[in-house]
Amino acid sequence: MKILVVGGGGREHAIASALHKNKDAEIYSVMGKKNPGIAKISKEFLLHAETDCSAVLDFAKKNSIKYAVIGPEAPLQAGLADVLTANGIGCVGPVKSAAQIETDKGFCRELMKKYNIAGCPEYKLCKTPEEAAEFIKKYQGDLAVKPTGLTGGKGVKVMGDQVTREEAVEYALSLKNQIIILEERLLGEEFTLMAFCDGKTLVPMPLVQDHKRAFEGDVGPNTGGMGSYSLETQTFPFVSNEDYAQAMKIMQATVDALASEGSQYKGVLYGQFMNTRDGPKVIEFNARFGDPEAMNVLTLLNSDFVKIVEHIVSGKLSAADVSFEKKASVCKYIVPKGYPEKPVAGDSITLGDADNTVLYYANVVEEDGVLKTITSRTMAFVGVGDSLKEAERYAENACRNVKGNVRYRKDVGTEALFEKRISHMKELRK
Numbered sequence: 001m002k003i004l005v006v007g008g009g010g011r012e013h014a015i016a017s018a019l020h021k022n023k024d025a026e027i028y029s030v031m032g033k034k035n036p037g038i039a040k041i042s043k044e045f046l047l048h049a050e051t052d053c054s055a056v057l058d059f060a061k062k063n064s065i066k067y068a069v070i071g072p073e074a075p076l077q078a079g080l081a082d083v084l085t086a087n088g089i090g091c092v093g094p095v096k097s098a099a100q101i102e103t104d105k106g107f108c109r110e111l112m113k114k115y116n117i118a119g120c121p122e123y124k125l126c127k128t129p130e131e132a133a134e135f136i137k138k139y140q141g142d143l144a145v146k147p148t149g150l151t152g153g154k155g156v157k158v159m160g161d162q163v164t165r166e167e168a169v170e171y172a173l174s175l176k177n178q179i180i181i182l183e184e185r186l187l188g189e190e191f192t193l194m195a196f197c198d199g200k201t202l203v204p205m206p207l208v209q210d211h212k213r214a215f216e217g218d219v220g221p222n223t224g225g226m227g228s229y230s231l232e233t234q235t236f237p238f239v240s241n242e243d244y245a246q247a248m249k250i251m252q253a254t255v256d257a258l259a260s261e262g263s264q265y266k267g268v269l270y271g272q273f274m275n276t277r278d279g280p281k282v283i284e285f286n287a288r289f290g291d292p293e294a295m296n297v298l299t300l301l302n303s304d305f306v307k308i309v310e311h312i313v314s315g316k317l318s319a320a321d322v323s324f325e326k327k328a329s330v331c332k333y334i335v336p337k338g339y340p341e342k343p344v345a346g347d348s349i350t351l352g353d354a355d356n357t358v359l360y361y362a363n364v365v366e367e368d369g370v371l372k373t374i375t376s377r378t379m380a381f382v383g384v385g386d387s388l389k390e391a392e393r394y395a396e397n398a399c400r401n402v403k404g405n406v407r408y409r410k411d412v413g414t415e416a417l418f419e420k421r422i423s424h425m426k427e428l429r430k
Helices: 010-021 036-041 054-060 074-078 080-086 096-103 103-115 131-139 165-175 243-262 293-300 307-313 387-399 415-428
Strands: 002-006 026-031 044-047 067-068 090-091 123-126 143-147 180-184 189-198 202-204 211-213 221-222 227-230 266-276 279-287 330-334 357-361 364-367 370-373 380-385
Touching: 002 010, 002 054, 002 165, 002 370, 010 026, 010 036, 010 293, 010 307, 010 357, 026 036, 026 054, 036 307, 036 357, 044 054, 054 080, 054 307, 067 080, 067 307, 074 080, 074 096, 080 096, 096 103, 096 243, 096 279, 103 123, 103 180, 103 243, 103 279, 123 131, 131 165, 131 180, 143 165, 180 279, 180 370, 189 243, 189 293, 189 307, 189 415, 211 227, 211 357, 221 266, 227 293, 243 279, 266 307, 293 330, 293 380, 330 387, 357 387, 380 387, 387 415
Parallel strands: 002 026, 002 067, 026 044, 067 090
Antiparallel strands: 123 180, 143 180, 189 202, 189 266, 211 221, 227 330, 266 279, 330 380, 357 380, 364 370
């Protein structure tokens, strides 16, 4: 079974590793930069722009690829799934029109509004930066300011949290030649619900919570994600059964709405929710696995990922295809010093003992057996244990033993931070 993995980050290393567990799977990959972990388990790999659909198709045809799993959002926006599917290659990754739920935030909100899908915050689409600036000045309350296009998880500025009203106005005015979406600021606790989808059926994965902010204590600029955790219960104490059911209902309604629009959704649907006093609200949808969240869930996946891929493509996915270990997981990203604003690249790093963890490479180069940093997130350790405390201890020990000009967030997955989340939700719902 020849399967193509598109992308070269930590998420894609986790995807390739999960597929590689099936001994009949032959892994091929296309990535912009050489990921040492992906390269090691690939039969063949192509170092090329992942958004060059023609080049990816040529590589896939040359190697008689049957299925492709598309990791990042940019190739989806470029229409890679459309091109591969049209040439008989089954894709885990939605076609361009369906991927708009991530690549065009305005499209997502308008779709939710048209089909009366629950969980949509109040919003306003502004065609010019000047229109957005004027609305921000007059609005009574705090807003989230977002470009409608892709920003790598770093484009949102939230008033009252990250920026003042004046800074929000300044930010809006800096977003030239873009449609801007302004949304009510949501207060609560975030959680990520990802699900496999075959166009109709959704099969959920364990809930995960990501840590976007660069520094401990949830401060500093947003990043692609500094780490994430999941529990052995596969849910969270601050997400009730009713909250979970509502989030799943929102996800299903979104898939159904896309189908009604003529865009069948096949792949992984990522729902980023804010659990508010009034239940879950949609912060955003992503049209693929999250990074780092993919590393949590794929490390815990018990099922044959190749079979899941086959059933997504054939439209025969069922809950019986998917199971996860009843374990907790903590993922911590190692990043270059200075990340995200002034990352120091080119420094060598040395790994130490990392018992009870899985290592996923991300933006790192290997030269003569020596690992060196690039300018983005370097690698991640996922600790797995019977409890959050145990999983966090394993991940922390592995990260602490890395030597080099790097850093990581020590508080990801700690009981103190976890208890803070629970207390915050209780306070909101008094």
